[in-house]
Amino acid sequence: MSRYGRQTTSLVLYFNFHFFLSLFCYLPLPTVFSQLSSNQKTAMINLSNNLNTPTRVVPWDVNKEPNPCLWTGVRCNPPTNSSVIQISLSGHFLSSSDFLPLVCRIQSLQILDVSGNHLTTIPPGFISDCGKLGGLKLLNFSMNNLEGRLPDFVGFSGLEALDFARNNLHGSIDSELDGLVGLRSLNLSFNQFTGSVPTRLGKFKVLEELELSMNTFDGPFPAELVGYHNLTLLDLSGNQLSGSVPDGIRELAKLEVLILSANKLSGGIPQSISNITSLWRFAANSNNFNGSIPDGIAEHLKNLDLSYNKLSGSIPSDLLSSWNLHTLDLSNNRLEGQIPPVLSPSLVRLRLGSNFLDGKIPSTANATNQTLTYLEMENNNLTGSIPPELGDCQNLALLNLAQNHLSGALPVELGSLSHLQVLKLQFNNLSGRIPIQITQLPKLSILNISWNSLKGSIPPSVSNMQNLTNMNLQGNKLNGSIPASIAFMDSLMELQLGENHLSGDIPRMPMSLQIALNLSSNLFQGPIPETLSRLSNLEILDLSNNKFSGKIPDFFTGMKTLTQLLLSNNELSGEIPDFGSWVMVNTSGNEGVTNRTKSTLPKSEKKKSYAVTIVLAVVAAVVAFGAVTTVALSLSRQNDRVNDERVQTGEELAVPEVLQGNLLTANGIHRSNIVFTRAMEVVSDRSNIVLKTRFSTYYKAIMPSGAIYFVKKLNLSDKIFQLGSHERFAKDLEVFGKLSNSNVMNPLAYVLTVDSAYLFYEFAPKGTLFDALHGISGDDMDWGSRYSIAVGVAQGLSFLHGCTPSPILLLDLSSRSILLKSLKEPLIGEAELLKVTDPSKSTGSLSTIAGSVGYIPPEYAYTMRVTMAGNIYSFGVILLELLTGKPAVSEGIELAKWVLSNSAQQDKRDHILDYSISRTSIAVRSQMLAVLKIALACVSVSPEARPRMKSVLRMLLNAR
Ligand SMILES: *[C@@H]1O[C@H](CO)[C@@H](O)[C@H](O)[C@H]1NC(C)=O
Numbered sequence: 001m002s003r004y005g006r007q008t009t010s011l012v013l014y015f016n017f018h019f020f021l022s023l024f025c026y027l028p029l030p031t032v033f034s035q036l037s038s039n040q041k042t043a044m045i046n047l048s049n050n051l052n053t054p055t056r057v058v059p060w061d062v063n064k065e066p067n068p069c070l071w072t073g074v075r076c077n078p079p080t081n082s083s084v085i086q087i088s089l090s091g092h093f094l095s096s097s098d099f100l101p102l103v104c105r106i107q108s109l110q111i112l113d114v115s116g117n118h119l120t121t122i123p124p125g126f127i128s129d130c131g132k133l134g135g136l137k138l139l140n141f142s143m144n145n146l147e148g149r150l151p152d153f154v155g156f157s158g159l160e161a162l163d164f165a166r167n168n169l170h171g172s173i174d175s176e177l178d179g180l181v182g183l184r185s186l187n188l189s190f191n192q193f194t195g196s197v198p199t200r201l202g203k204f205k206v207l208e209e210l211e212l213s214m215n216t217f218d219g220p221f222p223a224e225l226v227g228y229h230n231l232t233l234l235d236l237s238g239n240q241l242s243g244s245v246p247d248g249i250r251e252l253a254k255l256e257v258l259i260l261s262a263n264k265l266s267g268g269i270p271q272s273i274s275n276i277t278s279l280w281r282f283a284a285n286s287n288n289f290n291g292s293i294p295d296g297i298a299e300h301l302k303n304l305d306l307s308y309n310k311l312s313g314s315i316p317s318d319l320l321s322s323w324n325l326h327t328l329d330l331s332n333n334r335l336e337g338q339i340p341p342v343l344s345p346s347l348v349r350l351r352l353g354s355n356f357l358d359g360k361i362p363s364t365a366n367a368t369n370q371t372l373t374y375l376e377m378e379n380n381n382l383t384g385s386i387p388p389e390l391g392d393c394q395n396l397a398l399l400n401l402a403q404n405h406l407s408g409a410l411p412v413e414l415g416s417l418s419h420l421q422v423l424k425l426q427f428n429n430l431s432g433r434i435p436i437q438i439t440q441l442p443k444l445s446i447l448n449i450s451w452n453s454l455k456g457s458i459p460p461s462v463s464n465m466q467n468l469t470n471m472n473l474q475g476n477k478l479n480g481s482i483p484a485s486i487a488f489m490d491s492l493m494e495l496q497l498g499e500n501h502l503s504g505d506i507p508r509m510p511m512s513l514q515i516a517l518n519l520s521s522n523l524f525q526g527p528i529p530e531t532l533s534r535l536s537n538l539e540i541l542d543l544s545n546n547k548f549s550g551k552i553p554d555f556f557t558g559m560k561t562l563t564q565l566l567l568s569n570n571e572l573s574g575e576i577p578d579f580g581s582w583v584m585v586n587t588s589g590n591e592g593v594t595n596r597t598k599s600t601l602p603k604s605e606k607k608k609s610y611a612v613t614i615v616l617a618v619v620a621a622v623v624a625f626g627a628v629t630t631v632a633l634s635l636s637r638q639n640d641r642v643n644d645e646r647v648q649t650g651e652e653l654a655v656p657e658v659l660q661g662n663l664l665t666a667n668g669i670h671r672s673n674i675v676f677t678r679a680m681e682v683v684s685d686r687s688n689i690v691l692k693t694r695f696s697t698y699y700k701a702i703m704p705s706g707a708i709y710f711v712k713k714l715n716l717s718d719k720i721f722q723l724g725s726h727e728r729f730a731k732d733l734e735v736f737g738k739l740s741n742s743n744v745m746n747p748l749a750y751v752l753t754v755d756s757a758y759l760f761y762e763f764a765p766k767g768t769l770f771d772a773l774h775g776i777s778g779d780d781m782d783w784g785s786r787y788s789i790a791v792g793v794a795q796g797l798s799f800l801h802g803c804t805p806s807p808i809l810l811l812d813l814s815s816r817s818i819l820l821k822s823l824k825e826p827l828i829g830e831a832e833l834l835k836v837t838d839p840s841k842s843t844g845s846l847s848t849i850a851g852s853v854g855y856i857p858p859e860y861a862y863t864m865r866v867t868m869a870g871n872i873y874s875f876g877v878i879l880l881e882l883l884t885g886k887p888a889v890s891e892g893i894e895l896a897k898w899v900l901s902n903s904a905q906q907d908k909r910d911h912i913l914d915y916s917i918s919r920t921s922i923a924v925r926s927q928m929l930a931v932l933k934i935a936l937a938c939v940s941v942s943p944e945a946r947p948r949m950k951s952v953l954r955m956l957l958n959a960r
């Protein structure tokens, strides 16, 4: 373009402006400006034609733009543009690899990026032809569905960077990369490679970056790697490495980032790490490292994570004061002794929780620390009082000192922490009164000072904390009455005041209460106050162990969201009102209470159906690990792809033989529709594939009755599947088949064959939410659809989170893992994979593969643990996608971060919304703004500040 521009400038010198305009506007764009050789131009046009049959997938059109150098994703060599040097075809839904050998005809090619497509194979012609291109520097195949082994790279003498991350490649790696003499960067992470860590990575050992995380490499830490002296980045996390880390690692003198998290490494943390002066990030969490932490290890480090190991001994005296240290996580070890007194002035996050630390919290530590934002020392044996100097840490957002032996009063100085959002001091021996200063914390959202020895009354000024969502004062010695001002705490969702000496009148409670109101084990008496009937969102009400008297009021039956009503051990009398069967009512220990004679059954049936959508009660006992959906094919483009696949593979696989097939669903319609043998015919034909995810392949199966189902093949080669025995697998699935929720994909049936397992689901004809919102041929989704989807996903997720005794957590929740039955009915996919995973992988390694970029909560970077709060963050991102119409990551910027930084001012929030939707009406706009508020709470940086899923659902329903 600049060449064209320069020429026109000179033209202007000679001709008048009008003439220039007519020249610019009316002459067809002259091809003379393209200086590409005709060879290259032909090659590019061939490539464009190949890519664009039968539909236009790539926006390259020689009729519209004759100069291929100006096509999207194409770069030619500056300044003359005489040859093509870069082709980027990232994210174009390409599934056929036929075009690849054509690329190799561009002799001048330096960079080829085909990341983020649906490619399954690399044709041999590509390797042999492109191998001859001496100038080819970078090959990017990341985020496809490549299967099979790593290709044998012959030639490629100029290759510097090779990226195969996030595919389904397997097998071990031996000599495949031997020929790559100039390789500087290799990324094979998120595949299913096995065997020992590859160490033949280019003859001249010039490698700088090696990323092998999330595979199944095993064996010891490879000593040969130490010979790659140029390494700056080494990431081996999420594998099965065992044994100790050799001291020779110090020879990697240029190392900047070393990540060994989530393996089975043991022995000591090598002292020699401290000799690597360039190293700024070191993560060795979730291993079996033992012994004590070596001295001087953090001298140069900015981020150090040694959490979830078996480290013992005391914290080295200089560790916390290391000058550059920003984040330090030593939680969940066996560390003992005192906390060293001096903290680095750079520290942002310090986690020392769940160790055996004792002594006092050092006070000198905190005096001048202005950067410290997260301080966690919970679950240790700390004694003494809370140092008032903590009040000087002006940036503190999270302070967790719970479960220690701290005593003395709550220091008034904490009241000056104007950024504090979470204060957790429960389970200590704190005494004295609740200082008024604490109630002035403007940003506090969680206050937990339960199970201490606090006395006096609750200060009326608590109502100043307008952002407080959870207040837990349970288990203290508080007396007097509850201040009337509590009615004005408009954000309060949970109020726990049980086990105190409170008495007097119960004031009006804020209508925002949802999670629980607990007044149990106090000295309240008299009738149950009428004002409680206003709490139309409340789920748990506990009034037990008081002296309430009179009748059990009838208004309780009108509180539609109530699931637990605890009235035991009072002085109540009369009949128990007629509650729906979903309400757990305990009236024991009330002498005067009698059972109602069962005469009003029909009425209770009616109520049940009214409330059944609200009450999400489940029986199953499961811990879930979903799958990482890497790339999903667009269902709407299924026909094109079907053709591609058939041409490409040209094979018909043998029909698998059914070893065992069982129906899980009780639904008679499905039971008569599903025919196992038909399903096996379907899966033997690759053209029936409609969707591929990291752990499974979805086929569209049309049954003889005409009914359509998804048949999902589990990728059993993947390490997380543990098909121990067929019986166990079947039993596990049967348990899961009983979980039913209309917004979660529940297995209806399964089939086992010799080498695979197939699950049957309802068909979701609209594809993934991602494609519907952001896909090329996506349907237009109005606000009604988007809102329904938000509520549906929230319903499914609160169902999964509410499962007892352990919640079902999703490893990867994104718009790609949500399928659409219709544009209003979402289904959360892959939640059931839990039962076929190996539980031994559950705590450490598996969690490190959590999520898709853009949906991963910030704390996962430090904690490497999948949590409910993490799921809520991901859900918040999905809400933001629905509100803004933008994908979770665009142009390298995460949507959540963009929205957070643009939403500080209320008046700016309008600009965040998808204008094509928000302009439709004032009502839509105000609903969108209300949902935006909920989304913002979900993506709070601090996990503690995020609401629980039940509350999110309630808030969404209220936003209507
Ligand atoms: C070369 O191509 C680039 C786009 O790839 C364009 O911006 C630039 O103006 C072209 N330069 C010349 C001299 O044509």
Ligand SMILES: *[C@@H]1O[C@H](CO)[C@@H](O)[C@H](O)[C@H]1NC(C)=O
Pocket (backbone or CB within 6 Å): 090, 113, 115, 116, 140, 141, 142, 161, 162, 163, 185
């Ligand atoms: C390959 O592409 C992905 C996604 O487009 C990108 O994140 C990654 O950085 C690229 N890899 C290299 C080595 O450039």
Ligand SMILES: *[C@@H]1O[C@H](CO)[C@@H](O)[C@H](O)[C@H]1NC(C)=O
Pocket (backbone or CB within 6 Å): 424, 426, 427, 446, 448, 450, 470, 472
């Ligand atoms: C407060 O602490 C209690 C006791 O450990 C715990 O059960 C509760 O979940 C905590 N609440 C919040 C909001 O942190």
Ligand SMILES: *[C@@H]1O[C@H](CO)[C@@H](O)[C@H](O)[C@H]1NC(C)=O
Pocket (backbone or CB within 6 Å): 593, 594, 595
């Ligand atoms: C009321 O009925 C329940 C179950 O039918 C029984 O367990 C309970 O003891 C009864 N209570 C009274 C006061 O009769």
